[in-house]
Amino acid sequence: MTRYLFSRLGSALLVTVLASIGIFALIRLVPGDPVSVLAGPDATPASRAAIRAELGLDRPFWSQYVHWLGDLVRLDLGPSYKLGGDVGSLIADGALNTVVLTLFALVLASAGAVAASTAAVVGDKRWLDSLLSALNTAAVAVPTFATALVLVLVFAVRFPVLPAGGTPPGGFLAHPDIAFQYLLLPGLALALPAWAALTRFLTEALHTELRQPYVTTARALGIPRRRIVLTQALRNALPSSITVLGIQFGTLLGGAILVEAVFAWPGLGRLVEQGISSRDYPVVQVLLLLSVVVFVLTQLATDVIHAWLDPRVRLDSRVKGASR
Amino acid sequence: MLDLHSTEAVLEIEHLAISFSQPRPAVEDVSVTLHRGEILALVGESGSGKSMTARAVLGLLPPGAKATGSIRYDDEEILGLPEAELNRIRGRRIAMVFQEPQTALNPVRTIGWQLREALRAHGTPSRKAATERAIELLRAVEIPEPERRLAAYPHQLSGGQKQRVVLALALANEPEVLLADEPTTALDVTVQAEILRLLDRIRERTGTAIVLITHNMGVVAEIADRVVVLQAGNVVEEGETRALFADPGEPYTQTLLASVLRLPELDEPVVEARRAQAASQLDHRSVPAVEFRGVHVRYGSSRRGRAFPAIADVSLAVAPGEVVGLVGESGSGKTTLGRLAAGLVPLADGQVLLRGEDVLAAPRSERRHLRRGLAFVHQDPEASLDPRYAVGASIREPLDIHRVGTPAERDARVAELLEAVQLPASYADRRPRELSGGQRQRIALARALALEPALLVADEPTSALDVSVQARVLELFRELQERMGFACLFISHDLAVVHQVADRVAVLRAGQLVEVGPVGSVFSRPAADYPRRLLDAVPVPDPARRGRRVKELAS
Numbered sequence: 001m002t003r004y005l006f007s008r009l010g011s012a013l014l015v016t017v018l019a020s021i022g023i024f025a026l027i028r029l030v031p032g033d034p035v036s037v038l039a040g041p042d043a044t045p046a047s048r049a050a051i052r053a054e055l056g057l058d059r060p061f062w063s064q065y066v067h068w069l070g071d072l073v074r075l076d077l078g079p080s081y082k083l084g085g086d087v088g089s090l091i092a093d094g095a096l097n098t099v100v101l102t103l104f105a106l107v108l109a110s111a112g113a114v115a116a117s118t119a120a121v122v123g124d125k126r127w128l129d130s131l132l133s134a135l136n137t138a139a140v141a142v143p144t145f146a147t148a149l150v151l152v153l154v155f156a157v158r159f160p161v162l163p164a165g166g167t168p169p170g171g172f173l174a175h176p177d178i179a180f181q182y183l184l185l186p187g188l189a190l191a192l193p194a195w196a197a198l199t200r201f202l203t204e205a206l207h208t209e210l211r212q213p214y215v216t217t218a219r220a221l222g223i224p225r226r227r228i229v230l231t232q233a234l235r236n237a238l239p240s241s242i243t244v245l246g247i248q249f250g251t252l253l254g255g256a257i258l259v260e261a262v263f264a265w266p267g268l269g270r271l272v273e274q275g276i277s278s279r280d281y282p283v284v285q286v287l288l289l290l291s292v293v294v295f296v297l298t299q300l301a302t303d304v305i306h307a308w309l310d311p312r313v314r315l316d317s318r319v320k321g322a323s324r
Numbered sequence: 325m326l327d328l329h330s331t332e333a334v335l336e337i338e339h340l341a342i343s344f345s346q347p348r349p350a351v352e353d354v355s356v357t358l359h360r361g362e363i364l365a366l367v368g369e370s371g372s373g374k375s376m377t378a379r380a381v382l383g384l385l386p387p388g389a390k391a392t393g394s395i396r397y398d399d400e401e402i403l404g405l406p407e408a409e410l411n412r413i414r415g416r417r418i419a420m421v422f423q424e425p426q427t428a429l430n431p432v433r434t435i436g437w438q439l440r441e442a443l444r445a446h447g448t449p450s451r452k453a454a455t456e457r458a459i460e461l462l463r464a465v466e467i468p469e470p471e472r473r474l475a476a477y478p479h480q481l482s483g484g485q486k487q488r489v490v491l492a493l494a495l496a497n498e499p500e501v502l503l504a505d506e507p508t509t510a511l512d513v514t515v516q517a518e519i520l521r522l523l524d525r526i527r528e529r530t531g532t533a534i535v536l537i538t539h540n541m542g543v544v545a546e547i548a549d550r551v552v553v554l555q556a557g558n559v560v561e562e563g564e565t566r567a568l569f570a571d572p573g574e575p576y577t578q579t580l581l582a583s584v585l586r587l588p589e590l591d592e593p594v595v596e597a598r599r600a601q602a603a604s605q606l607d608h609r610s611v612p613a614v615e616f617r618g619v620h621v622r623y624g625s626s627r628r629g630r631a632f633p634a635i636a637d638v639s640l641a642v643a644p645g646e647v648v649g650l651v652g653e654s655g656s657g658k659t660t661l662g663r664l665a666a667g668l669v670p671l672a673d674g675q676v677l678l679r680g681e682d683v684l685a686a687p688r689s690e691r692r693h694l695r696r697g698l699a700f701v702h703q704d705p706e707a708s709l710d711p712r713y714a715v716g717a718s719i720r721e722p723l724d725i726h727r728v729g730t731p732a733e734r735d736a737r738v739a740e741l742l743e744a745v746q747l748p749a750s751y752a753d754r755r756p757r758e759l760s761g762g763q764r765q766r767i768a769l770a771r772a773l774a775l776e777p778a779l780l781v782a783d784e785p786t787s788a789l790d791v792s793v794q795a796r797v798l799e800l801f802r803e804l805q806e807r808m809g810f811a812c813l814f815i816s817h818d819l820a821v822v823h824q825v826a827d828r829v830a831v832l833r834a835g836q837l838v839e840v841g842p843v844g845s846v847f848s849r850p851a852a853d854y855p856r857r858l859l860d861a862v863p864v865p866d867p868a869r870r871g872r873r874v875k876e877l878a879s
Contacts, residue, residue, distance in 0.1 A: 213428050217422060223442070
């Protein structure tokens with residue numbers, strides 16, 4: 001197990017480093033020059049050169065990269081070009097909002113998926129299956145910004161029961177009930193596609209489990225179907241669903257950019273959007289790298305949880321003889 | 325006192341018919357009566373409807389199956405009961421044990437959890453009481469250290485222990501009827517003998533009536549009181565075990581009994597059959613088809629000192645044209661040794677020579693050429709043939725790979741091979757699923773022989789087949805072997821099969837060679853103790869020789 005963990009850590013580190021090079025290169029390939037944005041349309045070539053030298057943009061690519069990497073390791077993220085203030089503090093301000101929103105969406109998506117798929121499998125009704133599959137298709141097909149806008153129109157404008165956007169005044173912990181109201185609409189919009197993918201996967205996995213011989217054993221013992229699904233099939237279907245959940249986490253990160261824009265949610269997603277439109281290199285590249293790190297860590301956690309949930313992996317790694 | 329010869333019916337099946345959307349019904353007309361405390365064997369080949377009949381009793385038929393007729397338990401109709409009412413009977417009154425213990429238990433729950441769950445389904449309320457009862461049950465199925473085993477997961481137990489746990493689950497709520505569907509088929513002979521004895525003891529102790537579904541006439545002779553023979557969904561014959569074996573009335577029963585392979589009696593005079601003369605003519609001085617010289621194979625990481633020796637210091641040579649049987653129980657390394665011949669397993673130490681040439685020392689480019697002289701036949705023909713290929717294309721594939729002759733010549737060769745395995749040439753266009761198991765194994769054999777190999781490695785080639793089919797495939801194999809003269813490593817757990825086809829036999833145990841010798845002498849007078857125990861455990865298809873059980877115990 002430790003050995004497994006180390007090999008996974010190694011590959012995670014490799015992915016992160018490669019991604020950081022990719023991000024760094026990609027940002028510099030994007031058309032538009034931060035120097036002209038900063039210097040304004042009337043700048044003289046001399047002042048442009050001065051700005052370029054000050055930002056270190058006149059040095060060769062690798063030198064810039066190594067310099068940046070050094071700063072990252074020292075956790076000195078430097079000033080932003082345009083948005084004002086230190087990159088570190090910009091990120092720190094937005095991080096909490098985004099973490100709360102994505103975790104909320106993750107919980108909504110997974111709880112909703114477990115509830116919907118077990119209900120469908122336990123109920124074993126054709127109409128329930130059709131309804132779920134229609135909902136699923138809709139949730140995947142309609143883009144996140146559209147569902148977000150529809151949710152705002154219905155629940156904040158037509159029937160003003162929930163706030164249309166922004167974060168709860170006074171933070172998340174002061175009044176959890178109010179915080180919940182603020183979180184509900186963006187959380188739903190963000191969770192919907194992940195919920196659909198998870199539900200579809202989990203339903204299929206449960207159906208597969210119900211065809212396994214151990215289920216026949218349980219049925220032959222007189223254990224009711226509902227209990228078999230809840231205590232046995234679900235437990236077996238879980239490890240592979242965790243992997244799917246990990247992948248869905250990536251779509252949540254991407255979706256957060258759109259949802260935060262629609263709900264005026266001051267998080268990292270909005271920071272990415274602002275950073276890109278104002279060519280603020282330092283902000284964008286750190287945020288992209290951060291999302292890579294989060295994604296890689298999620299995958300790592302997924303693999304570890306997967307291994308831990310399966311006693312065959314968890315308890316012994318002995319290799320048995322192949323002869324039978 | 326329990327009356328083992330009670331004639332009071334506990335389960336009555338009358339005119340049961342089960343049909344799917346297919347044209348032929350799975351069960352046409354089956355009537356069986358089970359008496360209290362008896363062991364009734366339901367015998368038949370695959371597709372005879374024996375498993376379906378048992379599943380119908382508990383309402384566990386696959387979706388889409390329609391069952392008509394009557395199944396009465398304790399004079400109450402139970403066929404077609406709603407699920408909730410069936411759940412009161414399942415496990416509590418009638419329980420079932422399945423064939424494959426590897427998959428019959430939930431892999432992510434402990435043994436204790438699964439036993440408690442079975443007890444909970446029929447109202448053992450407290451966790452403590454359930455745990456105590458679970459320990460008691462594990463003890464009843466003779467699992468050592470039951471307290472510790474409660475926390476074990478299925479993968480931590482051996483196949484035999486798993487089947488004991490499955491049995492404990494079935495017995496948890498003291499059912500009156502136990503349906504055992506091929507409960508020992510997936511197990512080694514020595515373990516099979518233990519489980520059969522256990523079933524018998526359980527019947528004697530609790531008076532549970534047992535329906536034993538099996539295709540193995542040896543098992544029937546060993547343990548059953550009465551036999552019902554099924555063929556294609558109908559009852560062919562029914563009778564008391566001794567009477568039926570002594571004087572089978574129906575032709576089908578006669579063929580079934582006749583196709584059972586018999587082993588010679590232990591300590592009989594050595595009879596080296598027909599093959600012995602052939603064997604003596606083999607030129608043992610010529611270069612062997614395959615030779616293992618002090619080979620070792622280890623699984624697992626050797627760096628961490630946890631390597632598991634799969635093969636330890638085995639030396640064995642197979643002369644050209646010789647058939648050597650490799651026998652042993654699960655984990656003995658017989659399959660590994662077969663794969664080693666093809667260089668499919670990394671060798672830790674020693675040498676493997678194919679016709680005198682070291683396979684692993686040969687450069688990569690030459691290995692392919694060396695391997696051309698070698699072919700494989702696997703246990704499950706369904707898994708070893710590509711389902712999307714016409715079988716003709718499967719047979720042709722090795723010819724294509726090694727660019728043998730022109731395309732027209734290859735087609736002619738395919739027709740020739742089909743004829744050799746006694747299938748019409750028109751079968752070349754069929755897909756594997758359109759063929760029966762025996763026909764598929766013939767195709768696998770034809771493909772293996774396509775390149776006229778010097779050595780054939782046959783890994784349990786007939787284990788997945790019915791006895792009558794097995795007999796025909798073995799006959800074909802022998803005929804082809806004599807005609808084409810290939811050497812063969814014949815791997816099997818079935819001693820009778822090896823006795824039938826092999827010239828010499830090599831007995832493996834835990835990766836070590838225990839005994840090698842001519843078939844006749846090893847099987848009649850084994851020098852080592854282990855082969856003797858193996859032979860002893862094989863159920864003898866003769867109820868008159870049932871030695872281990874005292875029938876008059878309760879009368």
